[in-house]
Amino acid sequence: MPPRDETEQRRQQIIDGALDAFARLGFDRATNRDIARAAGIASPGLIYHYFKDKTDLLYQVIRERMPLVPIVDAVERLGDEPPEVVLPRLGERLAQALDQPLTVAIGKIVMGEVLRHPQLARVISEIGPGRAINALAAYLARQMELGRLRRTDPQIAARLLIGPMMSYFFSREVLNQPEARAIDARTMAAEAVAHFLRSMAPES
Amino acid sequence: MPPRDETEQRRQQIIDGALDAFARLGFDRATNRDIARAAGIASPGLIYHYFKDKTDLLYQVIRERMPLVPIVDAVERLGDEPPEVVLPRLGERLAQALDQPLTVAIGKIVMGEVLRHPQLARVISEIGPGRAINALAAYLARQMELGRLRRTDPQIAARLLIGPMMSYFFSREVLNQPEARAIDARTMAAEAVAHFLRSMAPES
Structure with missing residues (x-):
């Protein structure tokens, strides 16, 4: 498990990537791969280490951005x-x-x-x-x-x-x-x- | 060319079919075939005898319904x-x-x-x-x-x-x-x- 600061930084990075992917492609069409790429993270699977599912990711985008x-x-x-x-x-x-x-x-x-x-x-x-x-x-x-x-x-x-x-x-x-x-x-x-x-x- | 009354009746029938198909499937996903089936007309091609394109069909749905x-x-x-x-x-x-x-x-x-x-x-x-x-x-x-x-x-x-x-x-x-x-x-x-x-x- 990375240290707390790094965890939070990664989380914020994924939120930014998701926002970018949702805005460009639409929530439904944006894939985990699109989100990972926009977030600059190596593995799409990592997203669900930080978020329950895609809907949770959308909620966090709204709440935090x-x-x-x-x-x-x-x-x-x-x-x-x-x-x-x-x-x-x-x-x-x-x-x-x-x-x-x-x-x-x-x-x-x-x-x-x-x-x-x-x-x-x-x-x-x-x-x-x-x-x-x-x-x-x-x-x-x-x-x-x-x-x-x-x-x-x-x-x-x-x-x-x-x-x-x-x-x-x-x-x-x-x-x-x-x-x-x-x-x-x-x-x-x-x-x-x-x-x-x-x-x-x-x-x- | 069918008589005027029949033409108008057919047009109204297609508008109803389009409304039904758009509401169920969404404007983008509704195909000509879906609209024709919902309208009870035999050929999807017939739609564009009455309407310029799918967008025109949407306008007429709004205007008339x-x-x-x-x-x-x-x-x-x-x-x-x-x-x-x-x-x-x-x-x-x-x-x-x-x-x-x-x-x-x-x-x-x-x-x-x-x-x-x-x-x-x-x-x-x-x-x-x-x-x-x-x-x-x-x-x-x-x-x-x-x-x-x-x-x-x-x-x-x-x-x-x-x-x-x-x-x-x-x-x-x-x-x-x-x-x-x-x-x-x-x-x-x-x-x-x-x-x-x-x-x-x-x-x-």
């Missing part, structure tokens, strides 16, 4: 700072993440994967989009209780906030819509947050 | 009725369409297709999602000029309105997220429209 994941972590740790403080900051971070090529590449791998393998969708959602919505809904529910936001279904409220950014991203990167490409991510995020805060102001 | 398309047509024909009248009606129609199995089936075919073939994305967007956004943006721009909505970028406003429904649909049908499945489409649409109208009320 997807720029949206640290934002979801941040949402889970949101304290009780008011929405006018927290949400613009979150919008800014989200806009920055959506502009990163890694977000686009991993986002497309994940979308393709969940479309082809519906049985994996729920698990993937639980480490990414579903976790984000639930964390946001929990924060919004607390703010509603504190009287800082209009009371409504927190799950619906979370979608009202995040939905415009997600569908903007899909139109821009997947549909390649010229009108979406013309909108700057930070402007879109700032407008989405301002729109949400205006509409969700507590009834006076 | 996708329940969202008549809604986009309706948005393009929107007159100058005020948003408080028009948008709740539109939300209701959208919710009904999202609950139809055909919307789910064709929506998944289209998403898979644009992910695999980015060069087709823009054309597909122009007959569907892109056209919807542009038609809605044009309506909203007129309403802003009439002083009935707060002035902002109409392209952004259209996404604020439609985004929550689109990402709800994606979470529900593609990610299979239990919290999204628990939300009724009509409730989601009504909340999204009410949210939009509250926030977009003209500044007084």
Whole structure:
């Protein structure tokens, strides 16, 4: 067994190779050999010394490389700072993440994967989009209780906030819509947050 | 050449066969033989008597079977009725369409297709999602000029309105997220429209 540092370095190397192979060839078409070659490791068999299976490898790619994941972590740790403080900051971070090529590449791998393998969708959602919505809904529910936001279904409220950014991203990167490409991510995020805060102001 | 009625009947039959084959096997994997068999026609060659190529067949499936398309047509024909009248009606129609199995089936075919073939994305967007956004943006721009909505970028406003429904649909049908499945489409649409109208009320 190589020392711990070397093990981790090898693991990271395989994650990078897998990301490269999945992005170029698609998750299904990328073989162990493709992944090993892209990772610069000698034997494809070595991959499964570090990862349970190809699906586990995909999860780890998402967890360790997807720029949206640290934002979801941040949402889970949101304290009780008011929405006018927290949400613009979150919008800014989200806009920055959506502009990163890694977000686009991993986002497309994940979308393709969940479309082809519906049985994996729920698990993937639980480490990414579903976790984000639930964390946001929990924060919004607390703010509603504190009287800082209009009371409504927190799950619906979370979608009202995040939905415009997600569908903007899909139109821009997947549909390649010229009108979406013309909108700057930070402007879109700032407008989405301002729109949400205006509409969700507590009834006076 | 068969008489006109028969030609049209045959064409519709092939569209149904293609939809069935694409949904079961995927656009790429469905062969001419699969489509012919599903359509109940004797010769695969006959398909290209009616359609230019497989991509043309996909376009016609979307145009003639996708329940969202008549809604986009309706948005393009929107007159100058005020948003408080028009948008709740539109939300209701959208919710009904999202609950139809055909919307789910064709929506998944289209998403898979644009992910695999980015060069087709823009054309597909122009007959569907892109056209919807542009038609809605044009309506909203007129309403802003009439002083009935707060002035902002109409392209952004259209996404604020439609985004929550689109990402709800994606979470529900593609990610299979239990919290999204628990939300009724009509409730989601009504909340999204009410949210939009509250926030977009003209500044007084």
